[in-house]
Amino acid sequence: MRIRRGWHSRRRRKPRSRRKIWIVFAIITMFVFVQFFLYIERNMKAPIMHLAQIRVKQIATESINEAITAQVANKAGIDDLIDWKTDQAGKITGFMLNYSAHMQITSDTIKTVRTTLDQVSRLSEHIPLGQALGSPILASFGPSIPIKIEPKGEVKVDLDTRRQDVGINNVLVEVFLRVKTELSVVVPFDMGPQSVETEIPISYLLVVGDVPTYYYDNKGNPVGDNGANAPTISLPAQETEAH
Helix, strand or coil: CCCCCCCCCCCCCCCCCHHHHHHHHHHHHHHHHHHHHHHHHHHHHHHHHHHHHHHHHHHHHHHHHHHHHHHHHCCCCHHHHEEEEECCCCCEEEEEECHHHHHHHHHHHHHHHHHHHHHHCCCCEEEEHHHHHCCCCCCCCCCEEEEEEEEEEEEEEEEEEEEEECCCCEEEEEEEEEEEEEEEEEECCEEEEEEEEEEEEEEEEEEECCCCCCEECCCCCEECCCHHHCCCCCCCCCCCCCC
16 A cells, blocks of 8 residues: 655745835835924024025026126116216316116116016026035035025115215216115925115216326325425324323
8 A cells, every 4th residue: 555645845924015015115204204304394494594595695686787787788878877067167066867867777677677586586496405504515415405586575776876086186986776676585385585685886987177286195295296386384293102
């Protein structure tokens, strides 16, 4: 009588289901994401907004300056912005801004700034998260945080002048535009205001007056073409401090 010998194999464990692995992985990923978001909310919100405001101000200022400079370069009659006042001998006694030219360039500048800000608001800007940590090594690392720029409020434009003495009886008059506007800086889960103010020179005018035949230096010596005929003067003696 033959005895049949059968092969008996041990019962192997079934491998873990891939579905369970993906569920565990998803739970861990969600937990890490929530903890990362809470960390950003507690510690990184203010630095990120600060960096975004600096970047937005830089972008807006450069864009406005370039747009207005191009506008002024292509506009004739800039020198007509100033009306000079003279006396009976034809000497310049003062000046004032031409009101009609003033209003025209101010109106054109407001339109230019609005158009520029609309173009800037369509830009796609990002800052690395590592910059908010304040570390030079990590400044270029980390996920990029998107920044959005939104124009806010009215654009204010003032046309003004300032003077600077150049040499003897020479005055350099600078005509410049002062632009002020308000923007909104939008980053994920936060929004903040940012003011932008910039000055753009649009014209320089040199006023040349009567040059004296002589003048005195800080030592009381006459200087100039006719210095030999100048009367002598004596400067008051300087008091020395007692030790």
